[in-house]
């Protein structure tokens with residue numbers, strides 16, 4: 014039954030869950046998506062959203078890996094946002 018009006022939009026997580034290393038098919042997560050991967054554009058639910066702590070972009074886990082590898086090889090310009098300026102006296 015398709016009576017879930019909770020997710021009014023048609024955005025659903027596109028992450029495919031795989032049950033085992035030899036399970037080639039897997040099944041889509043399907044949770045309501047709230048983010049979009051900045052790299053591949055996949056819809057991501059909150060469980061599958063990875064946010065880069067450097068540039069604050071949202072990625073799927075796979076693109077996060079690639080993103081971090083790139084960032085490691087080539088230091089991306091730090092969007093120096095002083096987020097951790099909270100000083101505890």
Ligand SMILES: [Zn+2]
Nearest residue numbers: 050053073076
């Ligand atoms: Zn992605």
Ligand SMILES: [Zn+2]
Nearest residue numbers: 026042058061
């Ligand atoms: Zn998901």
Ligand SMILES: [Zn+2]
Nearest residue numbers: 065067068069
């Ligand atoms: Zn980043």
